[in-house]
Amino acid sequence: MTQLISKLQWRYATKKYDPARVVPHDKLERIVEAIRLAPTSSGLQPFELIVIRNPELRRKILPLAYGQPQVAECSHLLVLAAWADVTAERIDMMFDLTNTERGSTNEGWEAYRQVLIARHTGQDAEANFQFAARQAYIGLGAGLIAAAFEEVDSTPMEGFDAAALDELLGLPARQLRSVSMLALGYREAAGDWLVGLKKVRRPREDFVTDLA
Helix, strand or coil: HHHHHHHHHHCCCCCCCCCCCCCCCHHHCCCCCCHCCCCCCCHHCEEEEEEECCCCCCCCCCCCCCCCCHHCCCCEEEEEEEECCCHHHHHHHHHHHHHHHCCCHHHHHHHHHHHHHHHHHCCCCCHHHHHHHHHHHHHHHHHHHHHHHHHEEEECCCCCHHHHHHHHCCCCCHHHEEEEEEECCCCCCHHHCCCCCCCHHHHHHHHHHCCC
16 A cells, blocks of 8 residues: 555544644645645646635634534635636736746747637636636645645535635635635544544445446
């Protein structure tokens, strides 16, 4: 068994955190970096990450998450927020950044820029948001795996009032919409009903189709 698989077997969606334990800065930064490095379609990276340590702010989020205690008890709460729309300006921003970082460009790359601009400006904002949200979930997956590798407990969360959270965090002004949250911290085993239960996943033969 590889170390990665062992860590994934260890992790679970933590239900009770020890509020006295704080995730060390270096571990947090490696988890954040894993999310930043997550692959996205055409390298557009159409989402942003908000890291919330402030306990008062997390208490304000608690009722928006229907009272799920992980929001207030965890060490850090991450919010993945997707672009509300994939605009020509945002596509240009990423292509220009790539050209600057690589120190070069080429005709094919610039032609592809125009293909993406035409594709995304040719559909409505909601379709573009749904595209961006799917990319954000790739980041969420990277964060979950990185947290497990760091032996930091985590809870992916979709159960929250996204519109209310957006207003609280000022996301509309940034043309962002919250997609998911990721609580990070350390389990309080004595109060967590899920901690001792066997991890259940469908067996490989029912889950994987091998096409020779």
